[in-house]
Amino acid sequence: MSQIICQRILLKLSGEALMSEKxxxxxxxxxxxxxxxxxxxCDAGIQVGLVIGGGNILRGAEKASDGLNRVTSDQMGMLATVINALAMQDALEYLGQPVRVMTALKINQVCEDYIRRRAVRHLEKGRVTIFAAGTGNxxxxxxxxxxLRAIExxxxxxxKATKVKGVYSADPNKxxxxxxxxxxxxxxxxxxRLNVMDTTALVLCRDNNLPMRVMNIFEPGAVMRLxxxxxxxxxIVRK
Known part of the structure; x- marks a missing residue:
């Protein structure tokens, strides 16, 4: 059996990845x-951090364009990511996988506050650690x-999990x-301007020399093969 190439990864899922076709x-x-x-x-010994978007429930920027205050709409979007994180936590626990949800907002009755050292400890103990509520801002x-969480x-x-093979010059479905x-x-x-991620996210990865893979999450077993x-x-790399 081939050797695992990474001990610790951060997997970014879009909220849309959780949606039903219906x-x-x-x-x-x-x-x-x-x-x-x-x-x-996790069974292969890989430590997994997970971030899930909230676009399947609500997109803050879109609500702001509809007339809602941008700060309020973004806070609503952060709460949407918590909902998705709790859904994934439940699914992982059903499979017997230890997991913790840590949030950038204080919601102590349903999940832990994000503390970097505690998050690292969870990962070291083999717990999937789901980072919810974005950056909290x-x-x-x-x-x-x-x-940010990957670097921390x-x-x-x-x-970066998508619905297509990887990065293209344009949307391959169109x-x-x-x-x-x-x-x-x-x-x-x-x-x-390949629309891989927003510029702030790309600059963070570039400046901290964090490599990124963009791949199709709907291809069964692809992440493990990677x-x-x-x-x-x-x-995507720095140079």
Whole structure:
């Protein structure tokens, strides 16, 4: 059996990844399948941090464009990520996987406050650690929160889970001749505006020399194959 290439990773899932094709905000079957993928990583000895967006429930920026105060709408979006985190926690616990939800907002009755040292300890003990409520501040996306938490916990790799193979020059579902990038730098992703993540998140990763993989989370077993050294998706690096 091939060797695991990373001991600690940060997996970023979009909220939309949890949605039902029929339009439901959270599909239990999808959540359970994703939870099994995460548990398989833990069973292989990989420490997993997890950030889940809230777009399946509410997008703060969109609500702000509809006339709601931006700070209020972003706070609502942070709460949406907590809902998703609790759903994933429940699915992981059903599989027998120890897990903790840590939030940047104080919601002590349902999850722990985010404390870096405690988060690292959870990871060292083999617990999936889900980081919810973004950075706790408005005007920052969950992509930025994922980059920040990955750096704080000394993750060796951040995985951006998408619905396509990796990074393309355009949306491959809309543009037939979109070019696939198997490897690129953060500066290229920023300069070409490839919409991998928001610029703040990319700059954080670049400046802290954190590599990122962008890959299709809906390909069964792909993350585990990546952890065993297979070249999957797109790799983004500092240089």
């Amino acid at each position: 339009g439901g905000s959270i599909d239990p079957d999808i959540v359970q399948r994703l939870a099994q993928e995460v548990k398989d990583l 408005p005007f920052f996306t969950t992509d930025t929160a994922a980059s 916990i000394d993750a060796q790799l951040m995985i 543009v037939a001749d979109a070019v696939f990038y198997p490897r690129l730098t953060y500066d290229e992703a920023i300069d070409q 952890m065993r050294g297979e070249d999957i998706g797109s790799l």
